[in-house]
Amino acid sequence: MTTTGEIADFALDVSYDDLSEETRDALKRRVLDSVGIAVGAMGSETTEKIRTTVESMNDDGACRLWGSDRRASPPDAAMLNTALVRYLDYMDSYLAPGETPHPSDNVAAIVACGELVDASGEELLTAIGVAYEVQGELGYAAPVRDKGWDHVTHTVVSATAGAATILGLERDAFRNAVGIAATAHNALRVTRTGGINEWKGVASANAARNAVYSVLLARDGLEGPVDVFEGQKGWKQVVSGEFEVEYTPAERVHDVMAKKYVAETYAQSAIEAVIELTAEEDIDPTAIDAIRLDTFAGAKLIIGGGEGSRYEVETKAQADHSLPYMLAVAALDGEVTEAQYDTDRIREDDVQRLLRTVEVEEDPALTERFEAGEMPAVVELDVDGETHRIEKDAFPGHPRESMTWDQLEGKFEATTRDRYDDAHRDRLVDTVRTLDESDVSELVALLD
Incomplete structure (x- = not known):
């Protein structure tokens, strides 16, 4: 107990x-x-x-x-x-x-x-x-x-x-x-x-x-x-x-x-799959007729429609909790960052059209794999009568593929570049990396 x-x-x-x-x-x-x-x-x-x-x-x-x-x-x-x-x-x-x-x-x-x-x-x-x-x-x-x-x-x-x-x-x-x-x-x-x-x-x-x-x-x-x-x-x-x-x-x-993409946890592998498949097959995203995702139970429940429709997307709060939106914008833009949650981007015709073609289904076998430690995703893209398929079991940042310091510093640079110059950013990174030799006040003093 x-x-x-x-x-x-x-x-x-x-x-x-x-x-x-x-x-x-x-x-x-x-x-x-x-x-x-x-x-x-x-x-x-x-x-x-x-x-x-x-x-x-x-x-x-x-x-x-x-x-x-x-x-x-x-x-x-x-x-x-x-x-x-x-x-x-x-x-x-x-x-x-x-x-x-x-x-x-x-x-x-x-x-x-x-x-x-x-x-x-x-x-x-x-x-x-x-x-x-x-x-x-x-x-x-x-x-x-x-x-x-x-x-x-x-x-x-x-x-x-x-x-x-x-x-x-x-x-x-x-x-x-x-x-x-x-x-x-x-x-x-x-x-x-x-x-x-x-x-x-x-x-x-x-x-x-x-x-x-x-x-x-x-x-x-x-x-x-x-x-x-x-x-x-x-x-x-x-x-x-x-x-x-x-x-x-x-x-x-x-x-x-750690998340690679600015998106809900359970979407990470699926987004990685869509971006990778679109790039590898040199797919014109505007030519995609449909996106299908087989996923695990939690993803279907939370962001795939199990707890309410995820097709009516007009705000950031709705968008980052909608697999249809996240997969559609990933295909169209080749990335999912803060920019993909701007209100104007969310409401544009191309992503609103494509998100309505997204089908999300739970596969019990994928649920078993998730419960065993993976984050599986099987994605199919229908393009001009052809079907392109990819399967992922993790993504960079998953515990099986933990982000290195270099990867995390790259993420840190991306989220802080609009506020801090290189010198300030370096001081923050150094303070965290040597936190056992610093104190809380030194860290907080840099968060201006």
């Missing part, structure tokens, strides 16, 4: 010395990916709405609001900065068979709490490792999607664990923090079903804010239901069902994927 005590005992027992060199390196890469994506999201319409709200409530505070010189309280900084990490839908993902949480949703909350106590880089990486482990274990052992709960239901628990770790909460306060967070902040799956709107990209930021607030309440002595998981009408009875987990020092970070 899992209890608040087991989470606290695991987190309190982990030290930086327990992390292997490979794990430390993986955690640094997760930090670089997260802050690079956040920089790319600065100035976007949705995140600016959140910035307006947060700034209106904060004249000053302990934590920097990334992308400005303004400061705010730790919960409000966690809200905005997590939204920046999450909004582009370019964040990392943990590929469990029945759930796909995004562990990078934890990073900004832990950074904010690290600012509050002037934490070292080693302390930051250790706390992020705790959060990744808790979120990965919950996603694997206690999926909640099919029960009607959103995956950020896990995030509020994992972010609480990471925030409590970096703030140095003692065991009783740690348990109270998890109890408060896991009792009060369970999110409904309706966020990602039917018509999709802006909240899809903001729900995890709200979870991060709630996590930090729960930890601060517990730090100041507020008690919470420490039997939240096993208690009567608790998390296991109401939210998840029975489950057991086994925490190890940050091992789950090695099972996390």
Whole structure:
């Protein structure tokens, strides 16, 4: 079974010395990916709405609001900065068979709490490792999607664990923090079903804010239901069902994927397949008559039409949750970046015509392969009476093909080039690569 005590005992027992060199390196890469994506999201319409709200409530505070010189309280900084990490839908993902949480949703909350106590880089990486482990274990052992709960239901628990770790909460306060967070902040799956709107990209930021607030309440002595998981009408009875987990020092970070394309997690291999096939066969995309995708159950359910039509696409929130749109624009443009989510691009006739030719079907054999660790996709393009076919089982960034530092730095350069010059970008990369020799304040000072 899992209890608040087991989470606290695991987190309190982990030290930086327990992390292997490979794990430390993986955690640094997760930090670089997260802050690079956040920089790319600065100035976007949705995140600016959140910035307006947060700034209106904060004249000053302990934590920097990334992308400005303004400061705010730790919960409000966690809200905005997590939204920046999450909004582009370019964040990392943990590929469990029945759930796909995004562990990078934890990073900004832990950074904010690290600012509050002037934490070292080693302390930051250790706390992020705790959060990744808790979120990965919950996603694997206690999926909640099919029960009607959103995956950020896990995030509020994992972010609480990471925030409590970096703030140095003692065991009783740690348990109270998890109890408060896991009792009060369970999110409904309706966020990602039917018509999709802006909240899809903001729900995890709200979870991060709630996590930090729960930890601060517990730090100041507020008690919470420490039997939240096993208690009567608790998390296991109401939210998840029975489950057991086994925490190890940050091992789950090695099972996390980085996205190559600005697109929903389950679309990555299919997009790679469409772009590769169109290029290899020298296909004129305007001549494509139909696109067919055989995929696994989760992809069909979430972005292929299983939780609502994915053919009515007019906004970014709808587009990055629609396999028909993503495959159509990938074929036409040969890439899927932020530019493919401009409103004018989304509504152009060529992509609107082609997306309506896309057929998405679940293949049980591909579902079995996904549950065994692949991300399979079989794509067929009908062009002038001919059918072109390609099959993929992964993509660059999948845990089987992890991104190297060079690849991640290339992604980082692409998301930050409009804001930072080469010298500033190099300082940020160097700070992350040597984070165990730096502190949180040095990292945050560069996120202006």
